[in-house]
Amino acid sequence: MKLFQHVTDIGDLHTALQEALEVKNDRYAWDSLGKNKTCLLIFFNNSLRTRLSTQKAAMNLGMNVIVLDVNQGAWKLETERGVIMDGDKSEHLLEAIPVMGCYCDIIGVRSFATFQNRADDYEERILNQFIRYSGRPVFFMESATVHPLQAFADLITIEEFKRKERPKVVLTWAPHPKALPQAVPNSFAEWMRAADVEFVITHPEGYELDPQFIGDTPVDYDQMHAFEGADFIYAKNWSCPGVTRPEQYGQILNTDRSWTVDDRHMAVTDNAYFMHCLPVRRNMIVTDSVIEAPTSIVIPEAANREISAQVVLKRMLQSL
Numbered sequence: 001m002k003l004f005q006h007v008t009d010i011g012d013l014h015t016a017l018q019e020a021l022e023v024k025n026d027r028y029a030w031d032s033l034g035k036n037k038t039c040l041l042i043f044f045n046n047s048l049r050t051r052l053s054t055q056k057a058a059m060n061l062g063m064n065v066i067v068l069d070v071n072q073g074a075w076k077l078e079t080e081r082g083v084i085m086d087g088d089k090s091e092h093l094l095e096a097i098p099v100m101g102c103y104c105d106i107i108g109v110r111s112f113a114t115f116q117n118r119a120d121d122y123e124e125r126i127l128n129q130f131i132r133y134s135g136r137p138v139f140f141m142e143s144a145t146v147h148p149l150q151a152f153a154d155l156i157t158i159e160e161f162k163r164k165e166r167p168k169v170v171l172t173w174a175p176h177p178k179a180l181p182q183a184v185p186n187s188f189a190e191w192m193r194a195a196d197v198e199f200v201i202t203h204p205e206g207y208e209l210d211p212q213f214i215g216d217t218p219v220d221y222d223q224m225h226a227f228e229g230a231d232f233i234y235a236k237n238w239s240c241p242g243v244t245r246p247e248q249y250g251q252i253l254n255t256d257r258s259w260t261v262d263d264r265h266m267a268v269t270d271n272a273y274f275m276h277c278l279p280v281r282r283n284m285i286v287t288d289s290v291i292e293a294p295t296s297i298v299i300p301e302a303a304n305r306e307i308s309a310q311v312v313l314k315r316m317l318q319s320l
């Protein structure tokens with residue numbers, strides 16, 4: 001595997017889940033696969049889980065790991081071509097990327113949506129430059145539009161906890177004080193459509209996700225109705241995707257706290273498990289009571305980030 005961006009990059013999902021299970025059963029079984037191989041993790045944004053779980057996954061495989069926080073200690077990078085660099089940016093991404101490629105065998109990159117312009121974010125300008133100019137396999141650690149390591153870990157978690165063959169999985173929007181990207185819901189939708197689940201999305205009007213990710217997934221504007229009989233509730237905030245009105249891209253259109261997932265919501269589900277990618281703002285996205293309930297599986301979900309990252313790194317190492 002040379003690229004990990006979309007669900008299609010992982011190939012057959014049954015095989016991938018089987019491999020995830022094998023890795024989870026004995027995560028040190030491939031500890032010489034990464035000998036003398038270096039994994040470089042580039043962060044343009046903050047992270048707790050992605051940073052730690054991906055390092056751990058690489059170490060399980062015997063790799064060396066270098067982590068760079070671009071905004072702490074590296075030169076400020078220009079990303080646009082053709083700019084006269086007489087401002088505060090000392091280096092261009094077009095030199096920085098091939099240089100980074102010189103020091104590693106595999107590169108992971110986190111670079112969130114900037115919300116300045118929908119087209120730029122949805123074209124994945126930054127990550128595509130890493131793919132073109134690094135000369136290395138690239139895996140996305142949350143880009144402007146996708147967070148595939150999260151979605152893969154979410155799928156592994158659903159597989160582990162499901163009580164019926166084809167569970168009902170509901171992705172629900174929930175309120176948040178800051179404008180957040182659509183990467184997590186986009187990837188979650190993409191992966192759930194490929195999985196054997198009944199998938200439903202609920203959000204207030206105006207928050208319609210891009211059809212390239214949700215396809216023909218049913219969207220219910222009535223949150224309580226969508227929750228009925230659910231086996232998994234997957235909460236997440238996202239800002240306006242600007243599908244029909246690009247000028248609204250990245251805006252907060254709704255702050256209605258009746259969308260906060262609480263016991264009233266969970267009561268109409270089929271004793272559903274609660275999921276969230278974390279970090280989560282309590283009593284905005286979900287109440288203390290729901291996230292602390294025995295049906296909350298946010299911690300095992302986060303633990304599976306090590307497993308999804310290890311499967312991806314293992315496959316990349318095997319195809320070097």
Ligand code: AN0
Nearest residue numbers: 180181183184277278279
């Ligand atoms: C980010 C987001 O919503 O995309 C990262 C989540 C994994 N969340 C925040 O910035 C709070």
Ligand code: CP
Nearest residue numbers: 047048049050277278
């Ligand atoms: N879920 C997730 O990606 O968390 P971090 O932003 O802490 O890496």
